Amino acid sequence: LNAEGLDNSTLEIEIMSQKDGVTHFFKMQNRKFLETYRAATQTAAQFNEKYGYVKTKPVYTTVTKTFIADAIPESDKPKALRIASNPMFAGEFAAAAGAGAGAAVENFAVAKVWIEDGCIVCNACEGIFPEVFEVTDDTCLIRPDAPLDDGLKILEAAEACPTEVIKFDKAN
Structure with a gap:
């Protein structure tokens, strides 16, 4: 100072x-x-x-x-989608289907399957029907010459899609 x-x-x-x-x-x-x-x-x-x-x-x-979620603990069970068409879980879904579910749905053929914009690449569709759906790094594709005779599996894949971008037309 x-x-x-x-x-x-x-x-x-x-x-x-x-x-x-x-x-x-x-x-x-x-x-x-x-x-x-x-x-x-x-x-x-x-x-x-x-x-x-x-x-x-x-x-x-x-x-x-x-x-960030906590890590999932390791398990002896293999990782698989818990859906009705997966044979690993068929027994769990069989009881629910028989309890007042009504008549079994008849399978149908599909004329066309397509994927709209918005796929988040979650692999649910490919896990259900890999013969039809192919998931790449950034989208999902319909395989060329895909078998379109099992409409129930395609319907199941469309219902399992979290973004509801799988669309199809039934064959006449």
């Missing part, structure tokens, strides 16, 4: 409260600051004691969120 040339300089003071999140910024000529500093009659603690600004602020903690 006693250095030469300070009278002509500018002083910048920034006061930040991490607890309150309040920032104050002061910019003044050093001459005015020195006058104010030398004229001060009390400390910050004395000021707070006199005017009663000793308030405790609540401390809020931010919860950390993550969108």
Whole structure:
């Protein structure tokens, strides 16, 4: 504070409260600051004691969120789609089909199968009917010369599609 040339300089003071999140910024000529500093009659603690600004602020903690699921534990069972056409789970679905399900649905032929825009490459269709559906890195394709005689499997693949982009026309 006693250095030469300070009278002509500018002083910048920034006061930040991490607890309150309040920032104050002061910019003044050093001459005015020195006058104010030398004229001060009390400390910050004395000021707070006199005017009663000793308030405790609540401390809020931010919860950390993550969108990554925990790993699935390893199992002895093979990984497979739990659907009626999968022979591994046929027994589970047979009981439900027989309990008041009505008459069995007759299989039908399909004239045309196509995939609309919006495939999310989930492999559900290829898992059900790999002879018809081929899943690539970014979409699903209908295989050339795909067998279209099993309409029930194509219907099952269309119903299993989460984005409902599998479409087909029944043969006459």
